[in-house]
Amino acid sequence: MPQTTDSERLVLVLAPSVMKTFRAVGVSTEYRAKAVASWEALDEGLEMAAPSTVAVVDPYDGRPPSEGLSPRVPELIRRHPMTPVVVTMALEDAAMEDVAEVLAWGVSEVVDMDLENTPTTLVPRLRGAHARPLKRRIEKLLSPYASTDAAVLLYAASEVAVDGGGAPELAERFGVESRTVAAWCRREALPPPRRLLAWTRVLLAAVLLEEAERPVLNAARGAGYASDHALRRAMRDLVGGDPSTMPRDTIIKRATERFNDELHHLREAVRERRRNKRMSMRDL
DSSP: OOOOBTTBEEEEEEOHHHHHHHHHHOOBTTEEEEEOSSHHHHHHHHHTOOTTOEEEEOTTTTSOGGGOOOTHHHHHHHHOTTSOEEEEEOTTTSOHHHHHHHHHHTOSEEEETTTOOSHHHHHHHHHHHTTHHHHHHHHHHSOTTOOHHHHHHHHHHHHHHHTTOOHHHHHHHHTSOHHHHHHHHHHTTOOOHHHHHHHHHHHHHHHHTTSTTSOHHHHHHHTTOSSHHHHHHHHHHHTSSOTTTSOHHHHHHHHHHHHHHHHHHHHHHHHHHHHHHHHHHHHO
16 A cells, blocks of 8 residues: 655545646645545545545535535545545535534535635645544543643644654654653653554554454554554554454454553553652652
8 A cells, every 4th residue: 555644645536626726726745636536436545545645525516505415425434434534615605504514424624615725725724634533533532631732742643643654753743852752741641652653553553444344454554554463463562452353343442441541550650750749849
């Protein structure tokens, strides 16, 4: 499977008017737009696509807004839960109920192509969609005791994992050195950067494996592993099971439980350090 990078993420476009805009104005060196001719072709293109791939679709499927939203959009999201789906709408013509409905379906961004039709306005929308499905899944499993800063670190780790990066790329996201990110992780009761990314890649692979048609090897490469053996080793170490033998609908549940257990232990360790520090201060 070809791996995309920060400098080139694939955008599959099923919206002729949007593709015309891409061709007319370009997107940027970050994205490579490719037109697909049908929902079936889009579905096929996403079967083995990297998680950094974005799908851009017309939620009305070429029909007037008065005829209603296409049911193909929620079906696409259900079949490819890790693919950020961006819908294009003329918001001046679209009913607010339609906007609310597509957001409830789980689309990652809504683009107003009457206004957001230049690289300056379009690229931020595509960036906003980046890794959004994985971030949403992590947000649901994140402890309510986690701080805002911890969430920011986890969301950045999600973006790096989707792009196949490592600890250096995580530090680059913040424009700091790796040891600074390590200190932040310690303070926020998160695993060290390399282990945090190991967990994020395992969670990404677990969600990819919810797609019944996706082979273990493809999920492994999509999550940044060189081989399915590397993914199986990581799963055994962190989750306590082999993705080739575990029921697929149980992998994400077990991974989430193990990750939350580790966060709980780290949180307790931080509290203990703070208690000891306060006690030491009293003894002075």
